[in-house]
Amino acid sequence: MRVGRPVKALPQPVCDYCGARAVLVRGGDEHYPYRDDHGPLWLCTACEAWIGIHARSTRNVPVGRLADAALRDAKSRLHDVLEPLVAGKVRRDRVNPFEARARAIRWVAEELGFDPLPASIHHLSLEQCEQSIAHVEAFIAQRRPTAPDER
Ligand SMILES: [Zn+2]
Structure with a gap:
Protein backbone atom coordinates (compact mmCIF):
# COMPACT_ATOMS: atom_id res chain seq x y z
CA MET A 1 0.00 0.00 0.00
CA ALA A 67 35.86 7.61 0.78
CA ASP A 68 39.00 9.41 -0.34
CA ALA A 69 42.09 7.64 -1.70
CA ALA A 70 43.47 6.82 1.76
CA LEU A 71 40.17 5.37 2.99
CA ARG A 72 39.62 3.41 -0.22
CA ASP A 73 43.08 1.91 0.20
CA ALA A 74 42.43 1.05 3.86
CA LYS A 75 39.08 -0.59 3.04
CA SER A 76 40.79 -2.63 0.34
CA ARG A 77 43.50 -3.78 2.76
CA LEU A 78 40.93 -4.63 5.43
CA HIS A 79 38.94 -6.57 2.85
CA ASP A 80 42.07 -8.53 1.87
CA VAL A 81 43.15 -9.31 5.43
CA LEU A 82 39.65 -10.63 6.21
CA GLU A 83 39.44 -12.90 3.17
CA PRO A 84 41.06 -15.98 4.78
CA LEU A 85 38.57 -15.76 7.65
CA VAL A 86 35.72 -15.21 5.20
CA ALA A 87 36.78 -18.22 3.11
CA GLY A 88 36.95 -20.38 6.23
CA LYS A 89 33.49 -19.28 7.30
CA VAL A 90 32.05 -19.98 3.86
CA ARG A 91 33.51 -23.50 3.96
CA ARG A 92 32.46 -24.29 7.52
CA ASP A 93 29.04 -22.69 7.70
CA ARG A 94 28.05 -22.72 4.04
CA VAL A 95 27.08 -19.07 4.08
CA ASN A 96 27.67 -16.99 0.99
CA PRO A 97 30.74 -14.72 0.87
CA PHE A 98 28.70 -11.53 1.20
CA GLU A 99 27.09 -12.74 4.40
CA ALA A 100 30.43 -14.03 5.68
CA ARG A 101 32.09 -10.65 4.99
CA ALA A 102 29.26 -8.79 6.71
CA ARG A 103 29.63 -11.02 9.77
CA ALA A 104 33.40 -10.58 9.77
CA ILE A 105 33.06 -6.78 9.79
CA ARG A 106 30.46 -6.99 12.55
CA TRP A 107 32.76 -9.24 14.58
CA VAL A 108 35.72 -6.84 14.29
CA ALA A 109 33.52 -3.84 15.07
CA GLU A 110 32.16 -5.53 18.18
CA GLU A 111 35.61 -6.66 19.30
CA LEU A 112 36.88 -3.09 19.03
CA GLY A 113 33.75 -1.55 20.52
CA PHE A 114 32.85 0.69 17.58
CA ASP A 115 29.80 2.76 18.43
CA PRO A 116 27.60 2.84 16.49
CA LEU A 117 28.26 -0.57 14.96
CA PRO A 118 28.90 -0.02 11.25
CA ALA A 119 26.35 -1.47 8.85
CA SER A 120 29.18 -2.48 6.53
CA ILE A 121 32.85 -1.87 5.75
CA HIS A 122 31.76 1.24 3.83
CA HIS A 123 30.76 2.99 7.05
CA LEU A 124 34.17 2.68 8.69
CA SER A 125 36.47 5.67 9.10
CA LEU A 126 40.13 5.52 8.13
CA GLU A 127 41.13 5.14 11.78
CA GLN A 128 38.60 2.33 12.30
CA CYS A 129 39.91 0.54 9.20
CA GLU A 130 43.48 0.74 10.47
CA GLN A 131 42.44 -0.50 13.93
CA SER A 132 40.50 -3.35 12.31
CA ILE A 133 43.41 -4.39 10.11
CA ALA A 134 45.76 -4.51 13.11
CA HIS A 135 43.21 -6.49 15.13
CA VAL A 136 42.59 -9.07 12.40
CA GLU A 137 46.31 -9.48 11.72
CA ALA A 138 46.96 -10.04 15.41
CA PHE A 139 44.08 -12.52 15.59
CA ILE A 140 45.36 -14.51 12.63
CA ALA A 141 48.97 -14.46 13.84
CA GLN A 142 47.91 -15.66 17.26
CA ARG A 143 45.90 -18.65 16.07
CA ARG A 144 48.21 -19.68 13.24
CA PRO A 145 50.24 -22.30 15.20
CA THR A 146 47.26 -24.58 15.68
CA ALA A 147 44.48 -23.18 13.50
CA PRO A 148 42.04 -25.76 14.89
CA ASP A 149 39.09 -24.77 12.76
CA GLU A 150 40.93 -24.33 9.50
CA ARG A 151 40.07 -26.88 6.81
ZN1 LIG B 1 34.88 16.93 -0.31
Whole structure:
Protein backbone atom coordinates (compact mmCIF):
# COMPACT_ATOMS: atom_id res chain seq x y z
CA MET A 1 0.00 0.00 0.00
CA ARG A 2 1.73 3.14 -1.16
CA VAL A 3 -1.17 5.49 -0.69
CA GLY A 4 -0.47 8.28 1.78
CA ARG A 5 3.11 7.30 2.36
CA PRO A 6 5.30 10.41 2.50
CA VAL A 7 7.94 10.71 -0.20
CA LYS A 8 11.37 10.77 1.36
CA ALA A 9 13.91 13.28 0.16
CA LEU A 10 16.71 12.00 -2.01
CA PRO A 11 19.52 10.99 0.34
CA GLN A 12 22.13 13.35 -1.05
CA PRO A 13 25.22 12.61 1.05
CA VAL A 14 27.66 15.22 2.31
CA CYS A 15 31.41 14.83 1.89
CA ASP A 16 33.01 14.00 5.25
CA TYR A 17 36.20 15.79 4.25
CA CYS A 18 34.97 19.21 3.11
CA GLY A 19 31.26 19.27 3.95
CA ALA A 20 30.18 19.85 0.35
CA ARG A 21 27.20 18.04 -1.07
CA ALA A 22 28.19 15.09 -3.23
CA VAL A 23 26.96 14.86 -6.80
CA LEU A 24 25.69 11.70 -8.47
CA VAL A 25 27.82 10.67 -11.43
CA ARG A 26 27.44 7.77 -13.84
CA GLY A 27 29.86 5.85 -16.03
CA GLY A 28 31.02 8.07 -18.88
CA ASP A 29 30.28 11.35 -17.09
CA GLU A 30 33.03 13.95 -17.18
CA HIS A 31 34.07 13.53 -13.54
CA TYR A 32 33.42 9.79 -13.26
CA PRO A 33 36.59 8.45 -11.57
CA TYR A 34 36.80 5.04 -13.24
CA ARG A 35 37.57 4.20 -16.82
CA ASP A 36 35.07 1.34 -16.66
CA ASP A 37 31.49 1.63 -15.50
CA HIS A 38 31.22 0.62 -11.84
CA GLY A 39 27.69 1.94 -11.50
CA PRO A 40 26.53 5.31 -10.24
CA LEU A 41 28.63 7.01 -7.55
CA TRP A 42 28.22 9.90 -5.16
CA LEU A 43 31.30 12.03 -5.78
CA CYS A 44 33.10 15.03 -4.30
CA THR A 45 35.44 16.17 -7.06
CA ALA A 46 37.42 18.53 -4.78
CA CYS A 47 38.40 15.68 -2.44
CA GLU A 48 38.41 12.91 -5.06
CA ALA A 49 36.17 11.04 -2.65
CA TRP A 50 33.28 8.84 -3.68
CA ILE A 51 30.96 6.01 -2.66
CA GLY A 52 28.73 3.64 -4.59
CA ILE A 53 25.01 3.14 -4.20
CA HIS A 54 23.07 0.09 -3.11
CA ALA A 55 22.39 -2.28 -5.98
CA ARG A 56 18.76 -2.12 -7.02
CA SER A 57 18.31 1.11 -5.06
CA THR A 58 15.79 3.29 -6.86
CA ARG A 59 16.67 6.27 -4.66
CA ASN A 60 20.45 6.14 -5.09
CA VAL A 61 21.03 5.38 -1.42
CA PRO A 62 24.80 5.44 -0.77
CA VAL A 63 26.32 2.24 0.69
CA GLY A 64 28.33 4.27 3.20
CA ARG A 65 30.40 7.37 3.64
CA LEU A 66 32.35 9.04 0.85
CA ALA A 67 35.86 7.61 0.78
CA ASP A 68 39.00 9.41 -0.34
CA ALA A 69 42.09 7.64 -1.70
CA ALA A 70 43.47 6.82 1.76
CA LEU A 71 40.17 5.37 2.99
CA ARG A 72 39.62 3.41 -0.22
CA ASP A 73 43.08 1.91 0.20
CA ALA A 74 42.43 1.05 3.86
CA LYS A 75 39.08 -0.59 3.04
CA SER A 76 40.79 -2.63 0.34
CA ARG A 77 43.50 -3.78 2.76
CA LEU A 78 40.93 -4.63 5.43
CA HIS A 79 38.94 -6.57 2.85
CA ASP A 80 42.07 -8.53 1.87
CA VAL A 81 43.15 -9.31 5.43
CA LEU A 82 39.65 -10.63 6.21
CA GLU A 83 39.44 -12.90 3.17
CA PRO A 84 41.06 -15.98 4.78
CA LEU A 85 38.57 -15.76 7.65
CA VAL A 86 35.72 -15.21 5.20
CA ALA A 87 36.78 -18.22 3.11
CA GLY A 88 36.95 -20.38 6.23
CA LYS A 89 33.49 -19.28 7.30
CA VAL A 90 32.05 -19.98 3.86
CA ARG A 91 33.51 -23.50 3.96
CA ARG A 92 32.46 -24.29 7.52
CA ASP A 93 29.04 -22.69 7.70
CA ARG A 94 28.05 -22.72 4.04
CA VAL A 95 27.08 -19.07 4.08
CA ASN A 96 27.67 -16.99 0.99
CA PRO A 97 30.74 -14.72 0.87
CA PHE A 98 28.70 -11.53 1.20
CA GLU A 99 27.09 -12.74 4.40
CA ALA A 100 30.43 -14.03 5.68
CA ARG A 101 32.09 -10.65 4.99
CA ALA A 102 29.26 -8.79 6.71
CA ARG A 103 29.63 -11.02 9.77
CA ALA A 104 33.40 -10.58 9.77
CA ILE A 105 33.06 -6.78 9.79
CA ARG A 106 30.46 -6.99 12.55
CA TRP A 107 32.76 -9.24 14.58
CA VAL A 108 35.72 -6.84 14.29
CA ALA A 109 33.52 -3.84 15.07
CA GLU A 110 32.16 -5.53 18.18
CA GLU A 111 35.61 -6.66 19.30
CA LEU A 112 36.88 -3.09 19.03
CA GLY A 113 33.75 -1.55 20.52
CA PHE A 114 32.85 0.69 17.58
CA ASP A 115 29.80 2.76 18.43
CA PRO A 116 27.60 2.84 16.49
CA LEU A 117 28.26 -0.57 14.96
CA PRO A 118 28.90 -0.02 11.25
CA ALA A 119 26.35 -1.47 8.85
CA SER A 120 29.18 -2.48 6.53
CA ILE A 121 32.85 -1.87 5.75
CA HIS A 122 31.76 1.24 3.83
CA HIS A 123 30.76 2.99 7.05
CA LEU A 124 34.17 2.68 8.69
CA SER A 125 36.47 5.67 9.10
CA LEU A 126 40.13 5.52 8.13
CA GLU A 127 41.13 5.14 11.78
CA GLN A 128 38.60 2.33 12.30
CA CYS A 129 39.91 0.54 9.20
CA GLU A 130 43.48 0.74 10.47
CA GLN A 131 42.44 -0.50 13.93
CA SER A 132 40.50 -3.35 12.31
CA ILE A 133 43.41 -4.39 10.11
CA ALA A 134 45.76 -4.51 13.11
CA HIS A 135 43.21 -6.49 15.13
CA VAL A 136 42.59 -9.07 12.40
CA GLU A 137 46.31 -9.48 11.72
CA ALA A 138 46.96 -10.04 15.41
CA PHE A 139 44.08 -12.52 15.59
CA ILE A 140 45.36 -14.51 12.63
CA ALA A 141 48.97 -14.46 13.84
CA GLN A 142 47.91 -15.66 17.26
CA ARG A 143 45.90 -18.65 16.07
CA ARG A 144 48.21 -19.68 13.24
CA PRO A 145 50.24 -22.30 15.20
CA THR A 146 47.26 -24.58 15.68
CA ALA A 147 44.48 -23.18 13.50
CA PRO A 148 42.04 -25.76 14.89
CA ASP A 149 39.09 -24.77 12.76
CA GLU A 150 40.93 -24.33 9.50
CA ARG A 151 40.07 -26.88 6.81
ZN1 LIG B 1 34.88 16.93 -0.31
